[in-house]
Amino acid sequence: MSTQRKALSLISGGLDSMLATRVILDQGIHVEGVNFFTGFCVEGHTHAIRKKDRAKPKRNNALWVAETLGIKLHIVDVIDEYKDVVINPKHGYGSNMNPCLDCKCFMVRKAHEWIQAHNFDFIITGEVIGQRPMSQRRDTMPVIQRESGAEDRLLRPLCGKNLPETLPEREGWIDRERLYGFSGRGRKPQIALAREMGIEDYAQPSGGCCFLTDEAYSHKLTDLWQARGERRYELDDIMLLKVGRHLRPRPNFKLIIGREEGENNFLEGYRKQFTHIRTLSHPGPLVLLDGEPGADDIALAARIAARFSKGRDAEQVEVEITPLGAEARREHVAPMPSGEMPQEWYL
Amino acid sequence: MSHYELDARRMLCPMPVIKTQNLVATLKPGDTVEVFCTDHGALNDVPAWSRINGHEVIATRESDGEISITVRVGDSDG
Ligand code: SF4
Numbered sequence: 001m002s003t004q005r006k007a008l009s010l011i012s013g014g015l016d017s018m019l020a021t022r023v024i025l026d027q028g029i030h031v032e033g034v035n036f037f038t039g040f041c042v043e044g045h046t047h048a049i050r051k052k053d054r055a056k057p058k059r060n061n062a063l064w065v066a067e068t069l070g071i072k073l074h075i076v077d078v079i080d081e082y083k084d085v086v087i088n089p090k091h092g093y094g095s096n097m098n099p100c101l102d103c104k105c106f107m108v109r110k111a112h113e114w115i116q117a118h119n120f121d122f123i124i125t126g127e128v129i130g131q132r133p134m135s136q137r138r139d140t141m142p143v144i145q146r147e148s149g150a151e152d153r154l155l156r157p158l159c160g161k162n163l164p165e166t167l168p169e170r171e172g173w174i175d176r177e178r179l180y181g182f183s184g185r186g187r188k189p190q191i192a193l194a195r196e197m198g199i200e201d202y203a204q205p206s207g208g209c210c211f212l213t214d215e216a217y218s219h220k221l222t223d224l225w226q227a228r229g230e231r232r233y234e235l236d237d238i239m240l241l242k243v244g245r246h247l248r249p250r251p252n253f254k255l256i257i258g259r260e261e262g263e264n265n266f267l268e269g270y271r272k273q274f275t276h277i278r279t280l281s282h283p284g285p286l287v288l289l290d291g292e293p294g295a296d297d298i299a300l301a302a303r304i305a306a307r308f309s310k311g312r313d314a315e316q317v318e319v320e321i322t323p324l325g326a327e328a329r330r331e332h333v334a335p336m337p338s339g340e341m342p343q344e345w346y347l
Numbered sequence: 348m349s350h351y352e353l354d355a356r357r358m359l360c361p362m363p364v365i366k367t368q369n370l371v372a373t374l375k376p377g378d379t380v381e382v383f384c385t386d387h388g389a390l391n392d393v394p395a396w397s398r399i400n401g402h403e404v405i406a407t408r409e410s411d412g413e414i415s416i417t418v419r420v421g422d423s424d425g
Contacts, residue, residue: 037361060361060388063395073399077365239359265412269357 005173006030006120007155008111011073012209013061015202016126016158019193021069023157024124027174031124033073034114035062036107038082039238040210061203068199078110079235086212087231091134091143097218098210100135101143108148115153122153122168128190129159129183158182158190211242220246220347227251227291236270240290243267246347247304253291254347255301257308274324277305281318284309298323299333306335348377356413360388364396367418371402374420379405381417389414 009021011033025031066073085106089099104127111123127136127144134140141163145154152167155174160166161181169176182189194202211217220241225231227248240256244263248254256274258264264286274288275298287305289298298321306317312335322328353370355363363384370380382393393416394404401421408415 035361037365041361060364060392060395063361063364063392063399067395067399071399073396075361075365075368075396077362077369 004030005122005168006032006115007122007124007168008115008118008120009033009071009124010107010111010126011035011062011065012126013065013203014126014209015190015194015199016128016131018065018069018126018199018202019190019197020124020126020157021065021071022197022199023179024155024174025069025071027178029174031069031071032120033062033066033069033071034111035073035075036078036082036110037075038085038103038210039079039235040082040086040212042210065202068201074114076110076114078106081110082106083233086233094134094213096213096215097221098134098212100132101140104135104144105147108144108150108154112148112150112153121173122155122166123150124155124157126158127156129162131185155179211238216347217241223248223254223347227254236273240270240288244285245308247341247345248347249300249304249341249345250297253289253293253297253301255304256288256290257305258285258287271322275322277302277319277321279306279309279311279317279319280330281316282306282309282311282314284311284317300336302331302333303336304341306333307338307341309335311335348375348379351378351380353380353382355382355384355389357385359386360392363389364392367393368396368400371400371418371420376420376422378420379417380420381406381415383413383415385413387414389416393418 007024007029009017009031011017021031063073085099085102089102091101094100108123115123129136129138145151155166155168156163158180159182160179162183165176168174224237243266244259245257246254258267267286267288270288274290275293277287284305285308287301289301293301302319302321305319309317311317315334316332317335318330318332320328320330351370353366355366363382363386367380367382397404397418403419403421404416405419406417
């Protein structure tokens with residue numbers, strides 16, 4: 001009997017990696033999935049926070065794909081190691097703060113370490129030549145193989161026909177003829193293949209798999225680095241960038257203002273780590289102050305907090321101010337007129 | 348057979364799943380883990396993860412916005 005060959009598939013939760021995995025499963029390979037959690041993944045977060053989204057059914061698409069395909073899924077926390085990818089990408093950023101090529105090299109490298117530790121034979125991804133402007137180009141495909149160290153143990157079933165032969169093909173573990181030759185940005189071949197395979201329900205393809213491709217998010221991240229004078233972040237920082245309205249009236253601090261109940265509840269969990277303000281006389285958001293606000297910054301923030309409460313048109317709003325590490329105090333403040341809040345404050 | 352508690356409160360998915368997975372990897376078949384969390388996504392994700400990896404959810408409770416899910420470790424190697 002021949003050896004049962006094993007592959008590890010990078011599962012993002014999207015259609016391409018799902019199809020790539022099916023193609024290899026159908027060739028009799030034992031496949032398990034891996035999903036890397038960087039902290040920037042779109043998966044569910046904002047849904048979990050915002051109340052209006054609570055009612056919608058939520059699922060982790062990577063888990064769902066694994067279950068649909070009947071494979072195991074290993075979710076790996078790479079939050080700390082991934083920082084270097086975001087902060088110092090050797091190949092630079094895409095149109096926003098997305099370091100896609102470095103990110104792919106990193107993930108394939110992690111996958112390669114995993115297969116070595118678990119005695120698996122090769123790695124598969126759902127990459128398609130030309131699908132993404134940065135990481136999925138004909139000339140970047142070999143870069144990923146080389147820099148990840150996976151070399152010819154990296155197989156891309158959806159475009160493998162257009163790429164040099166890899167080890168699994170050469171060794172006859174899989175049949176090259178039954179790979180695909182997709183290329184370009186179009187989605188039609190994938191959708192047709194999904195239909196052929198009887199896969200009808202899948203996550204809609206979108207611009208990217210993480211928040212770093214989002215313009216507004218990227219702007220908030222660069223603002224954070226600028227304000228701190230250094231490029232670094234903690235998981236809490238990048239989580240908070242996904243929540244609330246962010247206003248920076250002065251370089252040394254910004255306000256994070258809950259937009260609705262779900263966000264306020266989420267921010268509650270962070271309250272003790274920040275100077276924070278809530279309105280008492282009128283319903284209003286919880287406001288966190290990030291940075292190093294001085295006394296007049298806090299006074300200014302209190303007026304902005306009042307502005308975002310139901311008392312925005314009242315003459316005075318009572319607020320409770322809790323400076324970091326100090327006792328809460330109550331004050332009456334005049335809500336800031338919207339005309340005095342320039343657009344540039346909004347991040 | 349031992350029982351464990353895992354505090355995944357205030358963590359957003361998929362962190363509760365990752366924490367569960369990493370703890371379960373160190374346990375024996377038949378052991379149980381009660382995961383406490385506040386992200387409702389866990390209600391879907393922890394059972395899905397358990398089904399995929401051959402473990403069983405034996406109890407789910409929800410009160411005051413806090414969720415607890417008890418998983419019994421299965422025979423597979425996780
Ligand atoms: S979109 Fe995000 S997760 Fe996807 S390759 Fe680019 S940086 Fe990585």
